[in-house]
Structure formats: C-alpha cells, structure tokens
Amino acid sequence: MVRRSLFVRNPASLSLELGSPRLSQSSPSRSGAFDSAADPRVEQFAESISFDQVLATHDIRGSMAHARMLAAQGLITADEGQQIVAGLKQIGGQIAAGQFAWQSRLEDIHMHIEQALIDQLGDIGRKLHTARSRNDQVATDLRLWVREQGGAIDGLLVKLQKAWVCRCEQDADVVVPAYTHLRRAQPVLAAHVWLAWVEKLERDRERLRDCLRRANVSPLGCAAVAGTSLPIDRGATARELGFDSVSNNSIDATSDRDFLLEFAFVLSLIALHLSAWAEEWILWSTTEYGFLELPHAFCTGSSIMPQKINPDVLELIRGKSARVCGALQTLLMLTKGLPLAYHRDLQEDKPPVFDAARTVRACLELAEPVIAGSRLNTATIAARIEDGFLDATALMEYLIRRGLPQRSAHHLVGELVSEASRGGHRLRDFPLEEFRRHSLLVENSVYDVLGAANAVAALVSHGSSGPAEVHMQLRAWQNRLASL
Numbered sequence: 001m002v003r004r005s006l007f008v009r010n011p012a013s014l015s016l017e018l019g020s021p022r023l024s025q026s027s028p029s030r031s032g033a034f035d036s037a038a039d040p041r042v043e044q045f046a047e048s049i050s051f052d053q054v055l056a057t058h059d060i061r062g063s064m065a066h067a068r069m070l071a072a073q074g075l076i077t078a079d080e081g082q083q084i085v086a087g088l089k090q091i092g093g094q095i096a097a098g099q100f101a102w103q104s105r106l107e108d109i110h111m112h113i114e115q116a117l118i119d120q121l122g123d124i125g126r127k128l129h130t131a132r133s134r135n136d137q138v139a140t141d142l143r144l145w146v147r148e149q150g151g152a153i154d155g156l157l158v159k160l161q162k163a164w165v166c167r168c169e170q171d172a173d174v175v176v177p178a179y180t181h182l183r184r185a186q187p188v189l190a191a192h193v194w195l196a197w198v199e200k201l202e203r204d205r206e207r208l209r210d211c212l213r214r215a216n217v218s219p220l221g222c223a224a225v226a227g228t229s230l231p232i233d234r235g236a237t238a239r240e241l242g243f244d245s246v247s248n249n250s251i252d253a254t255s256d257r258d259f260l261l262e263f264a265f266v267l268s269l270i271a272l273h274l275s276a277w278a279e280e281w282i283l284w285s286t287t288e289y290g291f292l293e294l295p296h297a298f299c300t301g302s303s304i305m306p307q308k309i310n311p312d313v314l315e316l317i318r319g320k321s322a323r324v325c326g327a328l329q330t331l332l333m334l335t336k337g338l339p340l341a342y343h344r345d346l347q348e349d350k351p352p353v354f355d356a357a358r359t360v361r362a363c364l365e366l367a368e369p370v371i372a373g374s375r376l377n378t379a380t381i382a383a384r385i386e387d388g389f390l391d392a393t394a395l396m397e398y399l400i401r402r403g404l405p406q407r408s409a410h411h412l413v414g415e416l417v418s419e420a421s422r423g424g425h426r427l428r429d430f431p432l433e434e435f436r437r438h439s440l441l442v443e444n445s446v447y448d449v450l451g452a453a454n455a456v457a458a459l460v461s462h463g464s465s466g467p468a469e470v471h472m473q474l475r476a477w478q479n480r481l482a483s484l
Helices: 011-017 040-046 049-072 078-096 109-121 134-170 190-215 234-240 250-255 258-284 312-335 344-373 378-384 392-401 406-423 432-438 444-448 452-457 467-482
Strands: 175-180 183-189
Touching (some): 049 134, 049 234, 049 344, 078 109, 109 134, 134 344, 134 467, 190 258, 190 467, 258 312, 258 344, 312 344, 392 406, 392 452, 432 444
C-alpha cells in the first residue's frame, strides 16, 4: 500500500510535499497536436495524483495483466512482456517502500507508473499502453479498488455481528424497555435488541455483495470509447484479474460509475446504522437513563469539568456519518448531467468515495471494541423496569385471548393504566376484584402476564422477544457466523 498521505491540502505545493523536484515540461499525455504548452496553472488544477495514489497497486496489477495479454496476442514480444511485468513489479516495490517520486506534471497514477516504466525500459515501456486508454484503465482500477474495499468492509461487518452475538450470550437474561417515539413501549430481552443490530448489519452485507457483483465486470480493453482494431483478448485479462465477465459496450464501460454510486450508497447505509446505534448508546449511557457504562478507553474528558466522561467516539461515529452521506450526494451531483461517454469530471469521483470508505472502515474498527467492552447496569435497569406500564400490551392480549374484542380490550386497559397512574401503583398491584369490576373475563391467571418479565415470557410469535424465540434466533446466528 502507498504509505504517503493520500491528500495534499495545497496542490500547488504537491511536488515539494512529496519530495520531488518541480518540472516545467508539459504532461506526457499531451500529444503533438497541441501548438503550445499547458498553462502552468492547469498543471496544478488538473492533477489527481494527490489522491489517486491509492490506486497504485490496482493500476500495476491491471497493467501486468494487460502486458501479459499483449504478449500472448503477439502485439508485443514475450521478452518485452516479461520486461514490462518485471519493471512494474519494481515500481510497485518502490511505491510500497515510500521511495517513489510523485510529480504534479504527470497528473495521475496512470501516467506516473507509465512514465517510470518508460524511464526504465525506453520504447518497450511505451508499448504498455497499446490497445487501452486511461478511460478503461481508471475504470478497471476503480472496480478492483471497490472489490478490495468491499471485501475488507464485509470482514469488519462480520466482526461487528460477532461482537453483538457475544453480547447476547453475556446479557442473556436481562430485560430492558423497548421504545417507540422515545417512550417506553414493551419489555424485551436485551439480546433481542442486540440481534436487531445483527439483522441490520446482515442487510448491509447483502447490499454490499450485490454491489460487488455488478462491480466485478472488466472494462479493460474498451480503450477510450469505441474499443480497438487490435486483436486483444479481453477475456484473458478479466480472468487474470478475477472479474466475472467483461463489459459488453465500450461506450458504457468507460463512462459507467453506477458501481461507484452503489458502493457509496451501501457505505451510507452502513454509516447510518452505526450512527443510529451510537445515538442510542449515547442516550443509554447518560445519567438520566443509566442503562450502560461505556469502556473508558473509548471516552474522553473535559478540559474544565473533571467529573466528565464523554462518549466522544460514539459522537464522532454519529458525526462522521454525515461525511459518508455527503460523499454519495457529491457523486450523484457529479454524474447527474454527464452525456456519454468519459468526461474529466469523473476525476472528481475519487476523493469522496475514498474518504467514505476510509471513514466507514475506521468507524467499524472502533465500534467492535466499544460494543465488546461496554457493560449493562443491570441493577439500575431492574430497579426501573416496571416503570411506564410496559406490561399493558400483555394485559390487552390476555383479554383478547379470553374473548374480548381488541378495541374493547385496548380501551379497558387504557382505563386501568389511567387509574393505576393516578393511584401511583402498577397493573399487577390491582387485586383480582378490581380487574373483575372492569371485566368478568379476568381470572387469577392474569398475574401470569403482568410484570415485565412475565410480559416478555408471554411472547411467542416468530421474530418476537419471547425467550424461546430469541434463543432460537441466537443459535441460528451463532451457526451462521461460525462458518465465516
């Protein structure tokens, strides 16, 4: 991987910051058709090497596959192909070691690697670009990058799912309030809450896999826009690079960024899920809730208030989701009005999506130890679990099972809740006679569903928070994740 910073704050100082001399000659990408050199300001304005360095390993890999194909097709000799591949490996080693000189005049990662090869091999190096363009080259690099990043992010999602499953085992019998509208609703098992996050992460993984399936199509060999008259073998390069297939239309292949937008969308949903979790745990860790103690290694203090233990990591995860969603918006606006086919506008697709992927990976890497290291304050939760009439729905469904219509049962329990609230007691504190004053359908068995623990135990539907159902879902997730 490239070890230098991916972004340079001031492009005008790029060559100085990267330790390479300023060169005045124009970019090698300018052909003899030009009647003047490029304005020096264009050199700095148009460069992308300050951020597309990240594509170096992918560009070299694609170039080696291309060189082998050219040799196999007789477009270069076998010896030339071997020299090109060896030269590319050497350049890759220099980049990995931080010994490669970056120059803004060479514009992008493609020209840097090609020029370094020409400096090594002369005319042999100039043959590498046969039957390809930077248009299909960058499209190939980006697809390889998306595939690599997608695999890494998928692995982090699995680690996070496993962290939640471990919490389920740790908090197996803890009953917590579930909320709607940020108001106490019904009692549930903590494991049921944790598994809700596992389900969301699984949908993220499914979307990611679906995105990667469409990204794994090779555009290499489509050249600039129309393909090539040279006898290349696109299937050979696709197989070597691990693509599932080759693109069918050269115009579409060189201009398509759908796969990049899809990837940014998937990243945005992952970020939103992490942000929602962070917000919930920020609330749960407040004195007002008192449900959760966060690991102090992932909190910070105050410069003036010595007692403060602030959930800064969670707040930053919540905040950084805005950057990820902003990247998606940038890509949507970037591509919304582009006619076919490639346009230089697409150079600007890289900074937002690179940043989004880097941000999501950082958030996922921190989320896992926060989840693993946090502790439920079970005493505080138990002391308040009966507040808020969490068993009201269980009482209503008891009456329904006894034959009372749902709307009638709903109204009756509402009256009981109001009466209990005025009296400062709970539903289970009513004597049987009081229940029967409201409905003769009530028997002594009503107390089997009253109280938070009993209300949870009464749940039986598939996907509910009933103990047997949660246990079954937990075992299913344990088995599924164990194989990954």
